[in-house]
Amino acid sequence: MQVGGAYNxxxxxxxACAPEGEELFVLPEKKQWTYREKMAQANREAKATVVALVIxxxxxxxxxxxxxxxxxxxxxxxxxxxxxxxxTWIAAIVAAVVLGRRVFADFDLNEEERDANN
Amino acid sequence: MQTTSIAGLLPVLIFLVxxxxxxxxxxxRSRAAGEGGFVKEYFIGNRTLGGFVLAMTTIATYGSVxxxxxxxxxxxxxxxxxxxxxxxxxxxxxxxYGIMGKKMALVSRKLGAVTVIDVIRARFRSNALAxxxxxxxxxxxxxxxxxxxxxxxxxxxxxxxxxxxxGLAIFGVAVIIFTTVGGFRGVAVTDALCGIAMLxxxxxxxxxxxxAGGGWENIMGTIRTNHxxxxxxxxxxxxxxxxxxxxxxxxxxxxxxxxxxxxxxMGYKDTKSLRGAMIGGTIIIxxxxxxxxxxxxxxxxxxxxxxxxxxxxxxxxxxxTIVETLPxxxxxxxxxxxxxxxxxxxxxxxxxxxxxxxxxxxxxxxxDRGQQVSDAVMARSSQIITLGVGVIxxxxxxxxxxxxxxxxxxxxxxxxxxxxxxxxxxxxxxRANKVGAIAxxxxxxxxxxxxxxxxxxxxxxxxxxxxxxxxxxxMVIGSWVGNRRANAADAAADAEMREVFFPEx
Numbered sequence: 001m002q003v004g005g006a007y008n009x010x011x012x013x014x015x016a017c018a019p020e021g022e023e024l025f026v027l028p029e030k031k032q033w034t035y036r037e038k039m040a041q042a043n044r045e046a047k048a049t050v051v052a053l054v055i056x057x058x059x060x061x062x063x064x065x066x067x068x069x070x071x072x073x074x075x076x077x078x079x080x081x082x083x084x085x086x087x088t089w090i091a092a093i094v095a096a097v098v099l100g101r102r103v104f105a106d107f108d109l110n111e112e113e114r115d116a117n118n
Numbered sequence: 119m120q121t122t123s124i125a126g127l128l129p130v131l132i133f134l135v136x137x138x139x140x141x142x143x144x145x146x147r148s149r150a151a152g153e154g155g156f157v158k159e160y161f162i163g164n165r166t167l168g169g170f171v172l173a174m175t176t177i178a179t180y181g182s183v184x185x186x187x188x189x190x191x192x193x194x195x196x197x198x199x200x201x202x203x204x205x206x207x208x209x210x211x212x213x214x215y216g217i218m219g220k221k222m223a224l225v226s227r228k229l230g231a232v233t234v235i236d237v238i239r240a241r242f243r244s245n246a247l248a249x250x251x252x253x254x255x256x257x258x259x260x261x262x263x264x265x266x267x268x269x270x271x272x273x274x275x276x277x278x279x280x281x282x283x284x285g286l287a288i289f290g291v292a293v294i295i296f297t298t299v300g301g302f303r304g305v306a307v308t309d310a311l312c313g314i315a316m317l318x319x320x321x322x323x324x325x326x327x328x329x330a331g332g333g334w335e336n337i338m339g340t341i342r343t344n345h346x347x348x349x350x351x352x353x354x355x356x357x358x359x360x361x362x363x364x365x366x367x368x369x370x371x372x373x374x375x376x377x378x379x380x381x382x383x384m385g386y387k388d389t390k391s392l393r394g395a396m397i398g399g400t401i402i403i404x405x406x407x408x409x410x411x412x413x414x415x416x417x418x419x420x421x422x423x424x425x426x427x428x429x430x431x432x433x434x435x436x437x438x439t440i441v442e443t444l445p446x447x448x449x450x451x452x453x454x455x456x457x458x459x460x461x462x463x464x465x466x467x468x469x470x471x472x473x474x475x476x477x478x479x480x481x482x483x484x485x486d487r488g489q490q491v492s493d494a495v496m497a498r499s500s501q502i503i504t505l506g507v508g509v510i511x512x513x514x515x516x517x518x519x520x521x522x523x524x525x526x527x528x529x530x531x532x533x534x535x536x537x538x539x540x541x542x543x544x545x546x547x548x549r550a551n552k553v554g555a556i557a558x559x560x561x562x563x564x565x566x567x568x569x570x571x572x573x574x575x576x577x578x579x580x581x582x583x584x585x586x587x588x589x590x591x592x593m594v595i596g597s598w599v600g601n602r603r604a605n606a607a608d609a610a611a612d613a614e615m616r617e618v619f620f621p622e623x
Contacts, residue, residue, distance in 0.1 A: 049216025076338030
């Protein structure tokens with residue numbers, strides 16, 4: 001039975017240590033995605049990506065234009081330069097990692113690939 | 119004029135030989151792979167790209183000679199504002215993979231699609247739309263390829279002293295051959311080599327500039343003395359907020375719709391590769407784009423004269439910098455970077471143009487008439503077309519047009535205008551239909567090109583704003599009209615299409 005998560009298989013054991021047939025442990029089994037579920041997941045990823053974009057834009061503005069209001073320099077270079085460039089870069093990397101680890105799901109992309117002549 | 123030196127020539131020659139070797143190896147690999155037929159192998163590499171190659175081919179295809187010559191050249195003049203603007207490109211990978219990545223992979227496998235136009239045709243069921251898309255692709259790609267050849271050859275001439283034509287011939291012939299021979303897979307792996315070469319080139323040039331300029335802080339001092347506005351984001355008025363805004367649109371946000379990038383989302387092998395490419399690629403593209411554009415700013419600490427003394431064009435800055443800060447053999451290594459950027463873009467656009475002609479135009483019509491085309495004929499024709507388009511572009515590049523950066527941006531904006539809402543509508547909005555898509559692609563692109571050629575701007579903003587807005591309006595209004603005119607026959611065909619594109623509905 002699909003329970004919408006990674007854990008699908010429940011193991012019932014009956015024996016000396018579990019005379020009533022108790023559930024002793026749950027084995028994680030790879031979820032089988034239907035095409036419909038995969039596409040729904042792709043929609044989720046797209047939406048999350050747009051949110052991530054907005055966040056990076058905000059960081060870009062704050063770390064560049066925002067910091068340019070302060071007259072501070074490092075290595076003879078105004079800090080807005082580092083903020084606007086390196087700061088944005090780091091924000092994008094964080095966005096990519098969060099999207100990749102938290103939002104993106106793994107599943108088999110293949111099913112029966114239709115021949116172009118079908 | 120730079121005196122010719124074999125030392126300047128050798129690194130590029132070695133690099134090109136390596137690329138040819140890789141393309142041949144890729145061809146052997148694809149022969150061995152076998153299954154799937156010629157078209158699927160030649161145009162989408164049998165969907166086998168792993169994370170590293172996926173990231174590198176996306177970056178290398180996107181990063182062109184203007185990223186290495188025009189962009190930094192502009193930064194020499196404008197300052198850190200240009201680097202701040204270039205930094206928006208760090209979003210391009212996660213945007214592409216996040217928005218297009220999964221859906222394109224799923225839908226293209228379901229349809230057996232090997233080109234972006236295949237997907238568009240299946241979604242909107244319009245040959246007119248597919249033909250328009252193919253025409254736009256071939257025209258804009260041709261313009262971009264010429265610009266890449268020109269940029270690479272000019273740089274080559276300025277640095278090595280060998281003539282423009284010699285440089286053009288050397289890497290022009292090489293890229294046409296390895297693209298024809300290697301197909302999509304060959305292009306992808308040579309792109310990975312090119313990406314590495316681009317990074318190496320940046321590091322070498324960075325060393326040259328920092329040493330010649332006396333170190334970072336010394337260079338900052340020189341800049342502060344001569345052009346203090348280069349240390350401000352608005353650069354004394356030459357980088358207004360409106361320019362930042364339009365550049366965000368042009369080289370940041372709407373790049374996800376570029377067909378040469380989207381097609382890569384149809385060619386990777388599994389979800390893990392996508393994730394790896396997204397994270398690794400974001401790291402690499404940031405290093406590359408921020409790094410190379412910063413070199414432009416730093417070169418102001420070495421090239422302290424005014425623009426006229428450097429030939430009057432910012433395109434001359436990086437070549438001059440390479441020549442003045444590096445000994446000939448290291449200069450030869452440094453130019454491998456921009457040359458690699460140029461040919462990696464050309465190879466990707468060339469194979470995509472060829473796929474549009476062969477698969478989206480010719481093969482589709484053969485299928486329509488019930489003609490079976492054998493793999494052998496496919497193989498021969500595909501390679502002839504790839505070679506043919508390459509030769510035409512090469513010939514056009516022999517007599518070069520004037521400004522590279524503008525041509526590149528013209529094609530960029532045109533492609534984004536043409537494909538953005540068509541692709542977004544195709545994958546994410548059920549209500550988008552054939553009428554809207556045709557209106558969006560044709561109307562939007564026509565208006566964009568008209569405005570570009572007339573120099574017409576709204577509020578002084580780059581024409582991308584006009585193009586994207588018009589094509590969106592056309593999509594919305596056109597789809598509304600189309601829905602009102604829809605009938606029962608449409609509904610039946612629609613149901614089949616929805617199974618593929620909107621199964622969750």
